[in-house]
Amino acid sequence: MSGLRERKKAKTKIAIQEHAVRMFRTQGYGATTVEQIAEAAEVSPSTVFRYFPTKEALVTTDEVDPVIFAAFEDQPTGVGIAEAWRGALRAAFDRLTDAEMAIQRERMLLILSVPELWAASLGNVTRTLDTMVELSARHVGRAPADPAVRNAVGAMFGVLLLAAFEWTRSPDADLAVLVDAALADFAAGLSLR
Known part of the structure; x- marks a missing residue:
C-alpha cells in the first residue's frame, strides 16, 4: 500500500x-x-x-538530479568520470518523457529570467556540484577534497552548465545531444590551438 x-x-x-x-x-x-x-x-x-x-521552490526543486546521481552510481568502475557522467546522463535522459523534458526547459528559462529564482537556485547549484564531487571522488577512489577531483568536476560542471544554457536558448535543441557532445569534448581534453 x-x-x-x-x-x-x-x-x-x-x-x-x-x-x-x-x-x-x-x-x-x-x-x-x-x-x-x-x-x-x-x-x-x-x-x-x-x-x-x-x-x-515550485521552480527550483529539481526532481531529475537524484535520477542522474543514481544512474552515475550504476556506472562501471574503471571508466573516467567524464565517461561515467556521460553514461549517467544518457540513462537519466532516456527515462524522461518529452513532457518532462519540456518542464525542465521551462524551469531553466524561469530560473534564468527571474532574479529571485536565480538567487534561490544557487543553493541547489551548490548542492549539485558538491554531490557530483563526492560521487566522482568515490568513483575514482579519491577524497572529495582532492584538488584534482574538485578541478575536474568543476570544469566538467561548467561545460554542462553551458550546454544547459544553449538548450534553453535553442527551442529545437536536444539536451541529451548537447550534453553528450559537451562531455565528449571534455573527455577528449578540450584542446584549443
Whole structure:
C-alpha cells in the first residue's frame, strides 16, 4: 500500500510543479499566486506548501538530479568520470518523457529570467556540484577534497552548465545531444590551438 501512496504523492508533486511552471511562464512569476496554482492543480494551498515550502521552490526543486546521481552510481568502475557522467546522463535522459523534458526547459528559462529564482537556485547549484564531487571522488577512489577531483568536476560542471544554457536558448535543441557532445569534448581534453 505504501508503494501506491508514494506514487500518488509523487504524481501530485509533479502536477503541482507543472501547473506552477506553466502559469509562471504565461502569467509571470510575480503575478501568479500559490492559491491560483493550488486551484489549477486541484489541491489546497497547504498541500502546495507541504510539497514546496516556498513559492521559489515550485521552480527550483529539481526532481531529475537524484535520477542522474543514481544512474552515475550504476556506472562501471574503471571508466573516467567524464565517461561515467556521460553514461549517467544518457540513462537519466532516456527515462524522461518529452513532457518532462519540456518542464525542465521551462524551469531553466524561469530560473534564468527571474532574479529571485536565480538567487534561490544557487543553493541547489551548490548542492549539485558538491554531490557530483563526492560521487566522482568515490568513483575514482579519491577524497572529495582532492584538488584534482574538485578541478575536474568543476570544469566538467561548467561545460554542462553551458550546454544547459544553449538548450534553453535553442527551442529545437536536444539536451541529451548537447550534453553528450559537451562531455565528449571534455573527455577528449578540450584542446584549443
